Amino acid sequence: MSRAMPQPSRNHAEAMLAILVALLWISPLVFALWAAFHNASDAASFDLGAPWTLANFRTAWAGAPWLTYLLNSFLLVSLVLAGQLVLTTLAGFAFAQVAFRGKDTVFLLVLLQLFILPEVLIVENYRVAARLGLLDTLLGIGAPYMASAFGIFLMRQTFRSVPKELDEAARVEGCSLLGVLWRVYVPAARPTYLAYALVSISTHWNNFLWPLIVTNTEGTRPLTVGLSIFAAPENGVDIAVISAATVMTAAPLVVLFLVFQRQFVQAFLRAGIK
Amino acid sequence: MADAFTLQRRRRAIHGWLLLAPSLVMLTAFAFYPSAATLWASLFSRGTRRRPAEFIGLENYGRLFDDPTFWLVATNNLLYAGVTIPLSIALALVMALWADARIPARSFVRTAYFTPTVLPMIAAANLWLFFYTPGFGVLDRIGGLFGAASVNWLGQPETALWAVSAVTVWKEAGFFMIFYLAALQTIPPDLREAAAIEGAGRWTYTRRVVLPLLMPTTLFILVNAMINSVKLIDHLFILTRGGPSDASKLILYYVWENAFAFFDRPAAAAMTVLVLAGLGTLAALQFLVIDRRTHYR
Known part of the structure; x- marks a missing residue:
């Protein structure tokens, strides 16, 4: 009978997993968004503190x-x-x-x-x-x-x-x-x-x-x-x-x-x- | 009296055909005629300026079966289907169960799963390029943290097809999730209560009650996933172009290549006929087996 009620700890673990997969799922999009606003070498080196720039959009737009x-x-x-x-x-x-x-x-x-x-x-x-x-x-x-x-x-x-x-x-x-x-x-x-x-x-x-x-x-x-x-x-x-x-x-x-x-x-x- | 009746029936028939006419014209031009023309073209030799195409029966098929690349590409496509179909369906199911459960940030989770579906496959392929590029790609960076050697995921025959398959699963799972989500919402809540009273745990409830009820949805998704395993090849143009040494080449890409890069129309036609035969079998199965089952719902 006690099994019928979902255990809170397992539910928490599952919710964590669901959110983790969700983050994983949008990570390619998030990374591209981040890379789009940084210059190529910073994007390649994963430098999170690098300055933001719109130069890529200007280059792409002109291309x-x-x-x-x-x-x-x-x-x-x-x-x-x-x-x-x-x-x-x-x-x-x-x-x-x-x-x-x-x-x-x-x-x-x-x-x-x-x-x-x-x-x-x-x-x-x-x-x-x-x-x-x-x-x-x-x-x-x-x-x-x-x-x-x-x-x-x-x-x-x-x-x-x-x-x-x-x-x-x-x-x-x-x-x-x-x-x-x-x-x-x-x-x-x-x-x-x-x-x-x-x-x-x-x-x-x-x-x-x-x-x-x-x-x-x-x-x-x-x-x-x-x-x-x-x-x-x-x-x-x-x-x-x-x-x-x-x-x-x-x-x-x-x-x-x-x-x-x-x-x-x-x-x-x-x-x-x- | 009978005359008026006949007249009315005749008028109805004329109306019916007139309403259908525009669609039938377009379907004939871009589905029925091209299908017949493909079959016809597959029976003729490749015409050159000096020698016009001539009827050669099934020779093109023989040539195709002697072409090792064709067998490689067919095997690739079977592997591609064998990996992407079960994986994306299983993931879709798990995602739908999560997106339907009472968890925090549920709408974020739902949106995140579904977002890849609205991206063009070409854009998706560009996004994944950053993950796979050796040296500075995200996967290599993460691998580097754990001391793994750099892997050229798209550049080596052993991994290219799997790397391409991963993108497909990523793109499809969220799409299929939607159908499961819809089906889950039609399951009456008293079933869950009844199961709880019977002492069934959540896993038992999912396995014995939810999964059987989702069966028609699974079949519907399965058919779609099979069609997609033939159709979804856009990302090949960005990620691998079928390479290296044809390791990630799929049938439709090879058809395209034969027709528009090698200008070998008979080979492309013969391959298209084989694909159509495969899809036709699938259609027959759907009408005979699946439709009957869903009707009883």
Whole structure:
């Protein structure tokens, strides 16, 4: 019976361990943050008393067109999200609320795309993008992700849970099919949209391989690709400057995350649970 | 009357297909057609300016199976999956149990675990570079305090793959934790009380009650982790570029290299087909086994 009550000493040890792991987990980030504000030799020698400096940020900032990269990332994420919202809403609605023959077969085909990842199809997707004239464009980076099977699935699940009475009431009022979708289903799915948007933004802000392949000029590269080029060993940039550049590129999303932490976590939860 | 009914059904079908059309067009262009084209390309020889590509059947696959690098890369990927999947899932579970327990600084702990998830893999790789760099990297410094010799974690074949795997686990564990955390919160608290009345200790309660209830979540995470073990290769571009001597090269990186560095499209296509076959098997398993189980929930 006494074992049922948790022993305080063991609990303390466990809490200590949990906090220790937490510190360990953010230590790479903390170290980079610290190194970014110190000159390279101090960062390398781990001199905790060394003077703070902004020189690394100045050097990093001057070393690459960060503003262009930032703008590209921002436009890319917006473009992908806009495309995804429109396409997944329409398709999700069709799968959830319109009855027609062949629907289940098509739905299975769509689900297949959960496993045929755009990442795996880089070779042929590159040729498709080339043929459509989309190489080195933001649309070319975003297009393969727009008809997201995951998003379609998510929207279908959400729309299915909308009470049928609301739908019928709107139809009686004389709403067209798209009118019903816009007036009844879209407002009802607002939390799902928010969740999906956050997941999509963080995924595409961080995406690297496909943007690397499709882009070949500074004018279209997103931040991740820009950072990888800036930090490439051939460029011989020192560790403190790379830290500064890394902090700069990671900052927007990390700050966004820290501010909207609760929504972020809820978003990932909502998106993950079927 | 029947006519009006047929008409209405036909109209519904047209609406349905119209709503699906934009998605189907995009899926065809960037998923279905490329998949078929990959399969097709894997059956042709590498065309040169003088000699156009010609149909050679399964020769590309034969060439691939004769390529020792392919086997090395496939083995690497299996090891990578074998290490990162169980480790990140186990860590995620422990983290979720901690983040759900009544401990001090809980929200800090939660945030700390989750933060790596919002970092780009490229940025994460840069952060870890400082840990691994021989001489002045953090790991070497800590090792130095205990008198250990300097280790070039990323530069030697024995450690490179493990060093790369560590970054993946670091990045993934916090992400998977979130799903466990959500599942933990759906477990009714009376179960814990009932277990306590029965005299079950915390360990028994976790093992006999919590873990079985988390099973559907574990399966869901498992599928995601398997997909990630194919997909997550961004950090290779920063940390090792597959080296030294291919010791940390993974399949998708090798596909990229074949296609965009060696310009050997047939080899890249054949490898992609094998990856797709693997993922397809996984999909079939998910639909047949896992979905059925979660439905009964």
